[in-house]
Amino acid sequence: MSEVRNPMVVSFAVWKAIFLREALDRLFDMRAAWFWLLAEPVLHIGFLVFIFTVLRMRTVGNADVAVWIIVGMLAFFLFRRTAVQVTYAVDSNQPLFTYRQVKPFDPALARAVLEAFLMAIISTIILSVAALLSHDTWPHDPLLVLSAVFGLWLFGVGYGLVASVLMALVPEMEHILKILMLPLYLISGVIMPLVVIPQPYLDLLMLNPIAHGLELVRAGFFPYYHTVQGLSMEYLYAWAIVSLFLGLMLYRRFALQLVMK
Amino acid sequence: MIVIKDVHKRYRTDHGPGKWVLQGVNLTIPSNVNVGLIGSNGAGKSTLLRIIGGIDHPNKGQVERRCRLSWPMGQGGLEPSLTGRQNAKFVCRVHGHQDDLTDRLAFIQDFSELKAAFEEPVNTYSSGMRSRLQFAMSLAFDFDIYISDEVTAAGDAAFRDKAAAAFKSMANRAGLIMVAHSDSTLRQFCEAGILLYQGKAQWFDDIEEAFKAYKDTIKK
Numbered sequence: 001m002s003e004v005r006n007p008m009v010v011s012f013a014v015w016k017a018i019f020l021r022e023a024l025d026r027l028f029d030m031r032a033a034w035f036w037l038l039a040e041p042v043l044h045i046g047f048l049v050f051i052f053t054v055l056r057m058r059t060v061g062n063a064d065v066a067v068w069i070i071v072g073m074l075a076f077f078l079f080r081r082t083a084v085q086v087t088y089a090v091d092s093n094q095p096l097f098t099y100r101q102v103k104p105f106d107p108a109l110a111r112a113v114l115e116a117f118l119m120a121i122i123s124t125i126i127l128s129v130a131a132l133l134s135h136d137t138w139p140h141d142p143l144l145v146l147s148a149v150f151g152l153w154l155f156g157v158g159y160g161l162v163a164s165v166l167m168a169l170v171p172e173m174e175h176i177l178k179i180l181m182l183p184l185y186l187i188s189g190v191i192m193p194l195v196v197i198p199q200p201y202l203d204l205l206m207l208n209p210i211a212h213g214l215e216l217v218r219a220g221f222f223p224y225y226h227t228v229q230g231l232s233m234e235y236l237y238a239w240a241i242v243s244l245f246l247g248l249m250l251y252r253r254f255a256l257q258l259v260m261k
Numbered sequence: 262m263i264v265i266k267d268v269h270k271r272y273r274t275d276h277g278p279g280k281w282v283l284q285g286v287n288l289t290i291p292s293n294v295n296v297g298l299i300g301s302n303g304a305g306k307s308t309l310l311r312i313i314g315g316i317d318h319p320n321k322g323q324v325e326r327r328c329r330l331s332w333p334m335g336q337g338g339l340e341p342s343l344t345g346r347q348n349a350k351f352v353c354r355v356h357g358h359q360d361d362l363t364d365r366l367a368f369i370q371d372f373s374e375l376k377a378a379f380e381e382p383v384n385t386y387s388s389g390m391r392s393r394l395q396f397a398m399s400l401a402f403d404f405d406i407y408i409s410d411e412v413t414a415a416g417d418a419a420f421r422d423k424a425a426a427a428f429k430s431m432a433n434r435a436g437l438i439m440v441a442h443s444d445s446t447l448r449q450f451c452e453a454g455i456l457l458y459q460g461k462a463q464w465f466d467d468i469e470e471a472f473k474a475y476k477d478t479i480k481k
Binding site: 004005009010013014016017018020021024025029093095096097098099100101102256259 | 314315316318329332333336337338339340341342343347350351352354355356357359
């Protein structure tokens with residue numbers, strides 16, 4: 001009968017199929033699901049920009065406060081959405097593992113790429129609208145922005161992979177991880193500029209790789225931005241790569257427990 | 262041809278590892294034979310099908326699939342939030358039929374007789390509609406061996422006749438490994454039988470022999 005397909009060909013076919021299936025789900029699952037994907041960051045940003053400017057705080061560390069919030073929020077959303085989507089990738093695709101071509105890692109990868117794709121579109125829209133409202137939203141160092149954003153995304157994927165295996169092995173982990181996610185919004189410097197925090201507390205907060213990522217993205221946007229001391233791209237990438245490989249290893253070891261009851 | 266070597270399987274339970282469902286199954290299933298799995302409830306029929314289909318893995322032993330083998334048909338495989346068409350598209354893409362997608366989709370829609378419901382999410386389907394869709398999808402691809410877990414028990418009387426005819430012609434052209442609750446279905450489609458009893462599997466060239474052996478195990 002027909003010839004045997006090359007394993008790589010099978011993998012690409014599966015990735016494409018899952019990517020399209022996930023995109024449909026993410027954009028058209030509920031009524032106007034695509035609208036809420038855009039509305040969530042817009043509402044967060046709008047609310048914070050309103051509060052900050054009403055308090056007559058027009059600049060943060062030499063940067064336009066509106067752009068400062070937009071950039072930080074978008075970078076944070078990229079991390080959080082990727083992390084959460086990858087965490088639940090296997091759970092949400094349970095029926096599709098009936099086809100043995102589909103491996104547990106495939107939906108995780110498809111979701112991570114989809115999230116990056118969607119956030120790129122959402123970020124472009126929001127930054128363009130801000131530019132039309134006469135904010136300067138063009139990054140002065142686009143490569144720095146891209147590498148920091150990529151690091152955040154990679155860490156999101158790694159976190160999601162590790163989290164989904166932990167949750168499959170120890171169900172209680174779901175509560176703990178949710179509790180951990182909540183203050184992340186505050187301690188990563190999305191809302192509050194980390195430069196205002198005194199030592200020794202700043203050093204503690206800078207253990208968080210997401211804080212590094214957000215500040216680096218901002219440093220790439222604003223030419224004379226007063227950033228936190230000890231900012232390190234290597235630190236962000238160390239977390240990203242270690243978590244990614246730990247996650248991949250856990251997937252390899254516990255792939256069956258993820259799929260089976 | 263499928264070679265099953267010394268397959269052991271037990272499931273994890275809340276109280277540690279459960280009892281062995283399969284304990285040293287050795288079988289060689291040729292491509293051109295229709296074979297029915299026989300055994301009492303919980304004997305491991307579906308488990309063995311899932312292991313052969315590659316969606317569950319043995320604790321010990323291995324399965325070699327030296328042919329194009331279908332997924333275990335009839336159990337799941339449909340994503341409830343997607344429409345019938347989207348589910349069918351997914352399966353076509355996974356099986357490498359991107360190029361002739363339109364033809365396969367037309368076949369699935371036509372055979373399943375879902376008509377407009379093909380564009381509705383699967384979670385709005387009745388159980389009959391679901392199994393009609395599953396059945397149509399299973400016929401849309403060419404495999405050397407098909408795995409059927411109760412796939413024929415589908416739909417109303419008119420559809421059942423059509424399905425049985427299509428299933429028969431498929432079974433004539435390719436191999437078939439099936440589980441069915443009714444003995445008559447097994448007799449209708451299968452010539453050989455595998456008896457699962459106490460974690461072991463035994464091959465019978467004639468399915469009647471397998472039924473006879475099964476009756477003997479019940480008497481004990």
